Amino acid sequence: xxxxxxxxxxxxxxxxxxxxxxxxxxxxxxxxxxxxxxxxxxxxxxxxxxxxxxxxxxxxxxxxxxxxxxxxx
Numbered sequence: 394x395x396x397x398x399x400x401x402x403x404x405x406x407x408x409x410x411x412x413x414x415x416x417x418x419x420x421x422x423x424x425x426x427x428x429x430x431x432x433x434x435x436x437x438x439x440x441x442x443x444x445x446x447x448x449x450x451x452x453x454x455x456x457x458x459x460x461x462x463x464x465x466x
Contacts, residue, residue: 406443410434413444 409415409432415424417434424434 406448407437407441408434409436409438409441411443411447413442414440 409424414427
């Protein structure tokens with residue numbers, strides 16, 4: 394049985410890219426894990442610990458320009 398399929402989580406954020414034990418390396422497809430060594434960034438294991446500082450927030454929605462309305466009339 395494939396290890397990735399066995400430990401696959403329902404939450405897509407549980408990948409090594411966002412783990413405290415992983416460090417990004419120049420190769421964009423891999424990370425350096427202090428426990429497993431070099432693994433793919435979409436790999437996951439049971440020792441996953443989420444590091445919220447590694448998450449890249451998405452772009453915020455643009456706010457449309459508001460229309461000025463004079464309520465004193």
